[in-house]
Amino acid sequence: MDFTTKFNAWVSLTESGLDRYVPAAHTRPQRLHQAMRYSLESGGKRLRPVLVLAATELFDPKLRGDPLPAAVAVECVHTYSLIHDDLPCMDNDDLRRGRATAHRAFDEATALLAGDALLTHAFFLLATHYATRPAVATSLVAELGAAAGSLRLIGGQMEDLLAENRPDTHPADLEFIHLNKTSAMIEAAVVMGARLGGAGDREVESVRRASRDLGLAFQIIDDILDATEPSTTLGKTAGKDAKAGKSTYVSLYGLEKARRLAEERSAAALEGWRALPGDTTFLVALTQWLTGRRK
């Protein structure tokens, strides 16, 4: 199966999983579940759940657990972070995934609660769907909890907010922000998939390193797209970083060097994938596709 066919098949599988494992929109309180589904069903690349599914497939078929609930859990956490990031107290944005942000389509309190509920639901899914494999369940909960917590996703977001109107941010601080705000969830997705595939600690460390490089490449590209593509292509407000006076790879290094840095990180990720056992063709193609993406 070629890369695009496989990617699309995993996107469809993810979307069927979202439908199956998240309470229906008519569940009481309807407004809350409508808002959760509104944001989840707005599309998005589904990169992180696809990474869970792809990483599981790398390892021993006999040891594999069903990765779909974990893939859904990761997308729930990612979507919560987007909803909260768009709130007036953070980025105050109107456009996400090509449509009105959750607090514009509903209201601020509902958007806040929808984000909270998605975050909580993710851990409920992990605890319930992997209960018969307690060691796996614990490792998934620990991995996602660490990635989404104050040392990583939320910590990165905090420093990102503190960096507003500070165009002189030090490159090491920018790397801290991106390693945590962006790479943490990408890394968690790949590691969770690897754990579900039965990977041992050494293999987990190898996939962690490669996915960290992929996460940084992804974020540098995101900075380049934010500076070069219109909102209509991105499905979210373009040029936001410059407007908020934030440092980015583009503002610190210029477009040309930012492109080179993205290539370097992408090459490091490719090297990491190629050194793994198993068929890494999909992860290699995914990394190349993400490095060349336009949205």
Ligand code: GRG
């Ligand atoms: C509120 C705790 C908290 C964190 C927010 C996700 C986030 C952190 C901020 C959004 C802004 C941003 C540029 C984040 C970096 C990560 C990133 C590029 C997210 C968007 O991921 P995509 O492009 O989104 O995969 P889709 O919509 O395709 O899923």
